[in-house]
Amino acid sequence: MSVVALAAKGLTKRFGGLIVNHNIDLVLARGARRALIGPNGAGKTTLVGLLSGAIRANAGTIALFGDDITRDNPARRVKRGLVRTFQVSNLFMQLSILENIFLAVSEQAGVTRDLWRPTAKRGALIECADAIVEGLGLGSDRHRRIAEIAYGRQRLVEIGIALALQPKVLLLDEPAAGIPTGDVGILLRAMEALPPDIAILLIEHDMQIVRRFATEVTVMVQGRVLATGAPADIMTSAEIRSVYLGAAGQARFGLTADHA
Amino acid sequence: MTLPRESILSRHRIGALEPVWWLLALLVYFVFPKHLAIASSVLIMAMFALSFDVVLGYAGILTLGNAVFFGVGAYAAAWISIAGWHEAITGAFAAAVVSALAAGALGPFVLRLTGLPLIMVTLGIGVIFFEAANKAAWLTGGDDGLSNIVLSPLLGWFRWSLSGGTAYLYVLVWLGLLFALIRRVMASPFGVALQGIRENADRMRLIGAPVLRHLVVSYVISAFVAGIAGALWTQTNAFVGLGVFSLDRAIDGLVMLALGGVGGLYGGLIGAPVYMLLKHFSQEWNPHYWMFLIGGLLIFVVRLGRGGILGVLGRVLSQWLGPRPVS
Numbered sequence: 001m002s003v004v005a006l007a008a009k010g011l012t013k014r015f016g017g018l019i020v021n022h023n024i025d026l027v028l029a030r031g032a033r034r035a036l037i038g039p040n041g042a043g044k045t046t047l048v049g050l051l052s053g054a055i056r057a058n059a060g061t062i063a064l065f066g067d068d069i070t071r072d073n074p075a076r077r078v079k080r081g082l083v084r085t086f087q088v089s090n091l092f093m094q095l096s097i098l099e100n101i102f103l104a105v106s107e108q109a110g111v112t113r114d115l116w117r118p119t120a121k122r123g124a125l126i127e128c129a130d131a132i133v134e135g136l137g138l139g140s141d142r143h144r145r146i147a148e149i150a151y152g153r154q155r156l157v158e159i160g161i162a163l164a165l166q167p168k169v170l171l172l173d174e175p176a177a178g179i180p181t182g183d184v185g186i187l188l189r190a191m192e193a194l195p196p197d198i199a200i201l202l203i204e205h206d207m208q209i210v211r212r213f214a215t216e217v218t219v220m221v222q223g224r225v226l227a228t229g230a231p232a233d234i235m236t237s238a239e240i241r242s243v244y245l246g247a248a249g250q251a252r253f254g255l256t257a258d259h260a
Numbered sequence: 261m262t263l264p265r266e267s268i269l270s271r272h273r274i275g276a277l278e279p280v281w282w283l284l285a286l287l288v289y290f291v292f293p294k295h296l297a298i299a300s301s302v303l304i305m306a307m308f309a310l311s312f313d314v315v316l317g318y319a320g321i322l323t324l325g326n327a328v329f330f331g332v333g334a335y336a337a338a339w340i341s342i343a344g345w346h347e348a349i350t351g352a353f354a355a356a357v358v359s360a361l362a363a364g365a366l367g368p369f370v371l372r373l374t375g376l377p378l379i380m381v382t383l384g385i386g387v388i389f390f391e392a393a394n395k396a397a398w399l400t401g402g403d404d405g406l407s408n409i410v411l412s413p414l415l416g417w418f419r420w421s422l423s424g425g426t427a428y429l430y431v432l433v434w435l436g437l438l439f440a441l442i443r444r445v446m447a448s449p450f451g452v453a454l455q456g457i458r459e460n461a462d463r464m465r466l467i468g469a470p471v472l473r474h475l476v477v478s479y480v481i482s483a484f485v486a487g488i489a490g491a492l493w494t495q496t497n498a499f500v501g502l503g504v505f506s507l508d509r510a511i512d513g514l515v516m517l518a519l520g521g522v523g524g525l526y527g528g529l530i531g532a533p534v535y536m537l538l539k540h541f542s543q544e545w546n547p548h549y550w551m552f553l554i555g556g557l558l559i560f561v562v563r564l565g566r567g568g569i570l571g572v573l574g575r576v577l578s579q580w581l582g583p584r585p586v587s
Contacts, residue, residue, distance in 0.1 A: 054466070078468030090466075092459035099268055103456040104467045112453040112469065115445045115477075118272035119452050120263060130261055143264050165467060 002029040003065070005199035006082070006169045011050050011060035013043075020046045022223040024060070028169060028199040035214035035231070036203045042220040044203045045087055048171045051201075052084040053077045064169065081168030085161075085175055087203075089154040091146045098142045100157055101129040104164035132160045135193070137186045152179040159190055169199045176206055188212060207235070268455050272447035281529055285432055289425065296424040300496050302536045303431045304489050307438065308509070309516040309528025311485035316514075317523030318446055319478040320458030322375065324510050325382030326486050328389045329359040331505035333487030335393070337494040338406045346412040348430065352491035359487025360480045367476035374461070383507070390505040405501030409494060427496040434492060435529075438485050443525055445481065454478055519561055521568030530569050 006028040013021040020043045028034055036044050049055035051062060053074035061070045064080055072080070092100050105125050106112055120126070133142045136156045141149050146157060155178055162170060175191070176184055191213060194200065204210050210217065210231060217234040219226040227240055234240055263270040288299050308330055315321040336355035345351055370381055393400045400406065413419050418426045445451055457464050457471055464471050494500040503509065512535070513528070520531025538557065542550035561568055 052466070073465075075465050075468045075470065078466065084466070090460065090463050092456055092463065094459055095455070096267065099452070102269060103453065103464070103469075106449040106452065107467050107469050111449045112474070113450065115448050115450045117449075118444070118447045119268075119449050120270045120272055120447070122449065123261075125449075126261060126263075126269065143267065161467060 002031070004028070004063075005030045005032065005065060006051070006201075007063045008051060009061050009063075011047070011062070012058050013046055013050055013055060014058050020223050021050060021057075024220075024223075024225055026201075026218065026225070028201060030168075030199055031197045032199040032201075033213060033215045034199075034201050035210040035217045036201055036220060037205070037210060037217060038220035038226075041222075043223040044220055045173055047220070048084055048173050048201075048203065051171055052082065054084075078165060081166070082171075083162050083165045083167035083169070084171040085158045085173055087173040087177060089146075089151065089158055089178075091154060091157055091161075093147045094145055096143050096145055097138050097149070097153075097157055097160075098126075098129055098133055100146060101132050101160045101164050102126060104161040105129045105132075108165050129164065132163055135163075136160050136190055137183075150180075152183050155179045156183070156187065156190070159187065163190070163194070167198055170194070170201070172200060172202045172204075174203050174205065176204060176209055184209070211235075268452055270447075271451065272444065278526075281526065282436065285435075289428055289432075293423060293425065296428040297496075298536075300424055300428045300431045301493070302533050303428070303435050304492050304496070305512065305516060305536065306528045306532035307431075307435050307489040307492070308486055308513045309520070309532055310435075310439065310442065310525065311482045311489065312513050312517045313522065313525055313527055314442060314446070314478055314482040314485065316517065317525075317527065318451060318454045318458065319475055320461075321371065321475060321479065322379050323370075323382040324379055324507070324514070325370075325386050326482065326513060327505055327507065327510035328386050329363060329483035329486035330490035330493070330509060330513075331389060331393065332362050333359040333490030334494045334500045334504040335400060335406075335490075336487070337491035338409055338500045339399075341409045341411065341495075342406065346410055348411045348414055348495055351411075352434070352488055352495060355491035355494075356484045356487030359490065360484040363480045363483030364476065367479040368472065371472060371475040371479060386505065386507055386510060390502065390507075393502055393505055400502070403502065405499055407499045409498045409500070411495060411498075424496065431492050431496060434488060438488060439525065439529075442481070442485065446525065450474065450477070515558060517568075519558065519568055521570030524570055526570055527568055534569065 004027055008024060008026040011021055011024040012019065024047060036047070038044055046055060050057045053072060061068060063069065064082055067080070069077055069080060069082070092103065102125065105128050109125055111122065111125065130142065133139055136159065138153060138156055138160070141153060146154055155175060159175055176187055179187055188209065202213060214231055216228060217231050218228040219234060219240055227234060227237065265273065285303070289296065292299060308326070312326055315323055315326070333355045336358040337351055340351045340354055366385065370378065373381055394402060411420055414426055414430060420426050453464070453469055453474055456469070457474060461471055490504055493504060516531035516535045517527045518531070519535055520527035520529065538554060539550070542553040567574065
């Protein structure tokens with residue numbers, strides 16, 4: 001029996017009368033490669049918000065490796081190893097790529113309470129940040145400010161910050177959104193290079209990426225979990241096709257399913 | 261790996277032009293022996309502006325309340341002397357510790373706020389302290405202030421001369437020590453984290469940073485510096501009055517910093533003398549309309565020359581010397 005990394009039970013979130021997450025159960029085993037798909041407005045990003053602590057749930061519990069973290073604030077959840085990225089880049093715009101990554105590295109290393117030793121003397125930490133920058137193919141821009149680089153490159157910095165935090169469970173909210181097609185390979189390679197025992201929940205619309213990366217798929221529709229299963233089963237399920245994909249989607253999906 | 265000069269990861273490096281400022285400050289002692297009293301007050305205001313730079317320039321805290329810590333330090337220094345402790349250095353240090361404690365008590369409540377509410381609350385706290393000092397005349401002397409402040413000779417040797425020579429060097433050494441201390445702290449990973457909070461506090465929380473704790477620490481450091489500035493104000497004037505708590509002082513400090521340039525630690529050191537000299541000469545030029553000149557210059561520097569005087573100087577220098585090498 002594999003170890004349960006993240007377990008959410010009965011998560012519910014209402015905004016006024018609108019129920020955006022309704023009684024969601026989600027279990028990720030250690031090392032899971034789970035994709036979360038669903039049409040726009042299905043509540044996927046809200047679910048990531050609930051799991052990461054950015055949004056408070058109206059009901060339900062969240063456990064990380066058996067510990068209840070429902071009441072932990074986002075910072076505590078990160079310290080416990082639950083890390084997320086953002087659908088829209090959320091970075092330190094006036095700082096360089098290396099400085100962005102360094103902020104996460106130094107927080108993870110627990111040195112920010114040191115008021116005395118100069119940062120530049122922390123060679124190992126700077127090298128560690130730089131290795132992440134290099135690994136994402138951002139080496140040529142390492143000293144440029146985020147505000148000066150292309151949006152697709154900013155998305156990679158977002159991943160870099162998550163990597164620097166050494167997560168046990170990683171929530172990737174549409175990491176490929178805004179990345180030029182040519183750079184998606186770098187992103188995928190970075191994702192595939194992650195330590196195998198990290199549990200990953202990937203929100204993604206691009207089915208090519210889902211197929212390549214995920215071993216399990218969860219489908220959300222209108223705030224509920226519709227189904228969870230192997231990618232091939234999910235993509236051939238008639239019910240999911242009709243509820244989620246619609247006519248246009250079926251055509252597109254049918255095409256990709258044939259390749260499988 | 262070599263970091264570029266302007267990287268916030270390599271702030272411990274001392275720039276080529278930095279010693280110039282300190283040499284000029286020392287030169288003032290020899291060249292203007294008749295103006296050392298006013299020169300001391302310029303240094304004290306520079307120190308006060310430096311305290312603003314820690315919270316505003318590094319941590320991004322928009323506060324108008326730093327005059328509270330200047331005032332607390334100023335009155336504490338007076339009480340220490342009146343209570344019978346006449347040694348200046350330990351007196352100033354103890355007074356600043358009182359300021360720092362006040363910041364440690366206020367910070368956890370105040371620093372949960374940001375933006376306009378933060379400005380308003382710090383403004384409110386400033387007004388409350390001013391009024392409290394005004395009403396508690398038995399403690400503060402009210403409108404009359406406290407004037408029977410006596411200091412023993414500095415280090416048991418140097419007398420506090422009427423010309424203010426000893427006082428000037430005393431203030432300059434304090435400023436140098438505090439500046440070195442703050443430069444060191446701001447170059448640490450803590451200083452880097454503060455700048456992360458300034459850029460994007462929410463994101464810092466989501467990488468697991470104790471944002472409020474960092475902010476309170478920066479607030480305490482800033483209050484300590486403001487407290488020393490206040491204590492030196494009392495010690496060099498041998499007097500303290502309600503003016504130390506006034507909103508004008510907070511605004512003066514802020515204007516000096518903005519004029520010099522925010523976030524580089526030298527902003528206050530450049531802004532304070534420029535502002536005070538300008539004030540002096542424009543008042544001489546026209547005692548009624550001098551504020552127009554100050555206001556106009558402020559708009560000009562902040563609007564056209566982003567980054568204050570230092571920002572303009574930096575751009576001129578890089579134009580002149582060519583672009584800075586990267587990596």
